[in-house]
Amino acid sequence: MNNAYDGLVDAGEERHWAFGTGFTAALSGVDRALPADVDREDLTAYCLMLGDDALILSQRLAEWCSRAPELEEDVALANIALDLLGQARLLLTRAAEADGVACDEDALAFTRDEHEFRNARLVEIDCGPGPGGDFAATIARLLVFATFRLALLQRLAGSRDPVLAAVAAKGVKEVAYHRDHAAQWTLRLAGGTEFSRERMVAGLDRVWPYVDELFTTHPVEARLADAGIAVDPAELRAEVDDVLDTVFAAAGLTRPEVAPLASVNGRAGRDGVHTEAMGYLLAEMQHVHRSMPGATW
């Protein structure tokens, strides 16, 4: 054996959990039939929206591993990232199926260019651990995102698309833990020292310009919501605001008064128009795959 890793690759039909070793059966056996009347292009785009939100935030959270304020938090953020990565894999696989072309989750994650990603801009901005933010900003973003996604997945569990419904019903249980985690940290930081409270307030101010975009209905979402497949995010606003206001009231915080970030000629993250942070994020996330296409280890 030439190196210690040879034994991990292609040992008969045993697949091991590593990039490039054929680990692609995440949806085997799930009823994959597309609803008969669905617009495949719309369904592809919608699965990318939901999947890219999860994938890109997963990447951002993983950046904290080994750099969080305490060891338990390294583990917690990595666990949350792993849950989101799992959701992203199922959703990107569904996007590839709906699209009907020969591609898979890896191709979608690692070979699309910036303008092809359909995540909301909230998940891509740099909230730390580097100079783009800090732990409080990361918690502020997680609080907003998990609250939004939990409300969304709860409704999506009733989708006519059997795969979206199953992914959503499972995701509800996971994201409920993410939301609680972020809410508890928000209370802890806001109720800690004057310094930690300032950071929490600044963190909320940092992410707030990106909140409105989550609730702006994209034409794809509108059409698929009418067809009983997607959720119109505008309908989630009241519930999400209620939850966030409950957290803010308990933490003695007020909702930030910061203007929303404008779209570009009416186009934003869901149309592939991203912030300057996105290119750097993709460069890091896609680097290995693009440098060594087809590599296995």
Added chain:
Amino acid sequence: MVTARAVAAAVLDPELPVLTLADLGVLRDVEEDGDRVVVTITPTYTGCPALDEMRADLTRALRAAGYADVEVRTVLHPAWTTDWISEDGLRKLAEHGIAPPSRIGPRAAGPVPLNLEPPAAVVRCPRCGSPRTSELSRFGSTACKALRSCADCREPFEHVKEI
């Protein structure tokens, strides 16, 4: 001859090797037809990296038992819950120092309630039995476990959190 169901049910969970896949409640179905077997499993958490190891372990065990054609399918619906861990499974977890989950029953309809504090449910220390334990972190060494500590024996321990 040992049935395919018995072989599949005895395969151990890769991350909680004190439990079998049947104890954990992830083994949903085993269909046997001659030397062909179709096993259906469900993941505990969506991103659980152990799923592929389970698939490989099931295939290996069934091949070794003489089944030439083994297919392992994954279902997501209905979503796994800790309520599917068997009574035997709960006992084995406690015996190995991992606090088992409480039974939670079906979730109530309507929005998921927000917990601004860790839930107050009593989790007994699996070492000394004390009910005076507290949560250190909701997220432990695997997706399915939280980290707690005991105020009496002072030991940290893991708890399979309810989901």
